[in-house]
Amino acid sequence: MPELPEVETIARGVRPALRGRRIARVVVREPRLRWPVADDLPPRLAGRTVRDVRRRAKYLVIDAGPESLIAHLGMSGRLLLVEADAPAARHDHVDVVLSSGLAVRLRDPRRFGSLHVAAAPGDHPLLAKLGPEPLGDRFDGRYLFSVSRGRTVSIKDLLLNSRIVAGIGNIYASEALFGARVHPRTAAGRLGRVRLERVAAAVRAVLQRAIDTGGTTLRDYRTPGGDPGLFSIELAAYGRAGRPCPRCGAAIRALRQGGRSSFYCPRCQRR
DNA sequence: ACTGGCACCTGGGCGC
DNA sequence: TGCGCCCAGGTGCCAG
Known part of the structure; x- marks a missing residue:
């Protein structure tokens, strides 16, 4: 959950x-x-x-x-x-x-x-051995740049690696890469400072927004008191395969990475 | 040192 | 209705 x-x-x-x-x-x-x-x-x-x-x-x-x-x-x-x-x-x-x-x-x-x-x-x-908090001071584009040089792992899998950055899950990894306009299969080591700055900013933005609204992306989420979550966060990409990209209208696609689903816009998100 | 794949476990949804 | 299959928001561990 x-x-x-x-x-x-x-x-x-x-x-x-x-x-x-x-x-x-x-x-x-x-x-x-x-x-x-x-x-x-x-x-x-x-x-x-x-x-x-x-x-x-x-x-x-x-x-x-x-x-x-x-x-x-x-x-x-x-x-x-x-x-x-x-x-x-x-x-x-x-x-x-x-x-x-x-x-x-x-x-x-x-x-x-x-x-x-x-x-x-x-x-x-x-x-x-957890990496820095994504909402903390140590996580930014410079940090992502420094830890990704020479690495062939996809940027999606890098974001899911808790030793690199702690606590980013599958939904928010997809959403952040959508926000940053970076294709989830892009090799982390091929991304430059500018795009990694966008990735870091998008990670922070999507997480902070979800916290600020007190909401959740999760359908079956319940508060500790048993109330349903607000389910107030509109997901742009995750779970929306075949539906239009909210930015450009192209059909969102799904792919598998490491046994997990990723969702992305084939027009907006570049390798 | 990295990388990708597997494992753990239950329940829900789907097609037949 | 029932059965079998696939999928799910996590993440440590393993072999290569």
Whole structure:
């Protein structure tokens, strides 16, 4: 389910319910997530007070005293804010029960998500090697230029590489390249500074816009309270194969890269 | 060091 | 209705 803007929106959504609350207990009904939930995760978090909730790439980091809970929602994960005694539905794998009587519940049918506990989350193996945040100061055209010299990988796959830049997903990679008018199969190393500046600016613009509107591109997105997302972001290219390009009217095309779909305008987007 | 392909898992939609 | 197939928003790991 979640791309970076959704994770950011989720972090903002659960922050008020979590911040300053004590974690009464963590209930693990199904530990078999992408990585098994560690046996010592519940005892390490129980009794801690949540200081803050933040996002790194698509990870939620819940800072709770000397320990932090790291959560990834994978493809199908959702966080729900529920009454602590609300009956668990199918795929409700873990509850973080708060002293307030609410619980943050992880529901994840595909179980591609994961939960981890770490005293130094930034050093956790899943976070330590992430590239810069796409909305942070270190990500710009100059940076993309420096990391792409000599590389034959497509610009689309480069944007999806979390060691290069953290948290850009398949939808936003397509949308950003549409915005930058760069063909998704272009070898990253063949792009010059000017076009990489456009790519970086388009990445930032499309992500920031999605966050600012509080919206989502995702049809089945729900807020932590269970409300439907606003679904307010109009996608220009993603999922629109055969339909007209909003810029020039040519038919949008689909292609496969690394087993994933890309969408682009064959007239606007140049190699 | 890079690159492309596979793996993990469930559910929804489609054609027959 | 049912079955089989393909597809899906992520990302670590592997062989080449």
